[in-house]
Amino acid sequence: MPQTYRPLQAALWMCGSITSFSAMAVAGRYVSQVHSTFEIMAFRSLVGLFIVLALGAASRRLGEIRRERLKQHFFRNLFHFTGQNLWFFALASIPLAQVFALEFTTPIWVIVLSFVFLGERLTGSRILAAGLGFLGILVVARPDFGALEPGLITAAIAAVFFAATIIMTKALTRHESIVSILFWLTGFQLCFGVVALVLAGSVTWPTVTTLPWLMVIGATGLMAHYCLTTALSLAPASFVMPIDFARLPLIVIVGAILFGEKADAFILLGGGIIILANWINLRRGKPVAAATTT
Numbered sequence: 263m264p265q266t267y268r269p270l271q272a273a274l275w276m277c278g279s280i281t282s283f284s285a286m287a288v289a290g291r292y293v294s295q296v297h298s299t300f301e302i303m304a305f306r307s308l309v310g311l312f313i314v315l316a317l318g319a320a321s322r323r324l325g326e327i328r329r330e331r332l333k334q335h336f337f338r339n340l341f342h343f344t345g346q347n348l349w350f351f352a353l354a355s356i357p358l359a360q361v362f363a364l365e366f367t368t369p370i371w372v373i374v375l376s377f378v379f380l381g382e383r384l385t386g387s388r389i390l391a392a393g394l395g396f397l398g399i400l401v402v403a404r405p406d407f408g409a410l411e412p413g414l415i416t417a418a419i420a421a422v423f424f425a426a427t428i429i430m431t432k433a434l435t436r437h438e439s440i441v442s443i444l445f446w447l448t449g450f451q452l453c454f455g456v457v458a459l460v461l462a463g464s465v466t467w468p469t470v471t472t473l474p475w476l477m478v479i480g481a482t483g484l485m486a487h488y489c490l491t492t493a494l495s496l497a498p499a500s501f502v503m504p505i506d507f508a509r510l511p512l513i514v515i516v517g518a519i520l521f522g523e524k525a526d527a528f529i530l531l532g533g534g535i536i537i538l539a540n541w542i543n544l545r546r547g548k549p550v551a552a553a554t555t556t
Contacts, residue, residue, distance in 0.1 A: 304455025309480025355413025
């Protein structure tokens with residue numbers, strides 16, 4: 263438990279995180295018809311790197327950036343880059359509510375991957391949470407195995423990559439400050455994005471219409487992580503993370519207003535089951551299992 267427990271302040275910071283993640287999803291939807299996921303990620307990382315350097319210099323914290331664990335940073339960000347590209351692809355392909363509902367399975371995958379790669383013990387409550395989470399996936403996706411929707415597949419796989427990222431981040435946070443982690447996050451992912459664009463052979467440069475949205479993606483991506491980290495420093499994860507579940511009903515409303523999307527009963531039911539699974543895990547499990555990495 264944090265040394266200082268301030269639930270009201272934590273809740274306010276989580277409101278900032280929820281708003282930021284939702285704004286990034288909306289901006290991603292708007293630019294996805296013009297820019298590829300690689301372009302979105304490259305521009306997001308460029309904006310994010312500039313913000314990190316500017317704020318780090320202003321606060322005189324650039325000295326916290328460390329180079330001793332570049333290998334860990336590299337693989338952590340390679341997994342995150344892959345998951346984030348899949349996430350942006352899903353945003354352009356399926357309703358926002360489905361993307362967010364499937365994203366909430368990330369903590370469930372953390373349970374599975376922690377058992378496989380870290381040797382963490384599987385308790386009865388963790389097995390129940392994982393089982394309910396998988397049930398929620400089936401309810402949300404309602405997969406037709408003869409004609410699976412690519413957006414559903416990529417959203418589900420993105421959650422697995424986010425979970426792997428969390429496991430690798432767990433080790434980094436013991437030795438690295440948030441400034442260092444965000445610097446290498448934006449720096450490495452900018453490099454990955456540039457390499458991907460070179461291999462793709464063509465680039466659609468930002469237009470007057472898309473540039474503001476790309477800047478929103480870069481700024482809100484960093485803000486979401488900062489707000490979430492701050493909230494977790496002010497209150498236990500068991501208090502903080504259930505607030506994040508408000509993203510699902512919020513994005514249902516946003517999707518309906520901005521894009522005319524309709525969240526049917528199955529999406530809401532499946533999302534509710536996934537939220538219940540996460541709640542069980544939060545009540546019985548460790549804080550790391552509740553993190554999010556979008």
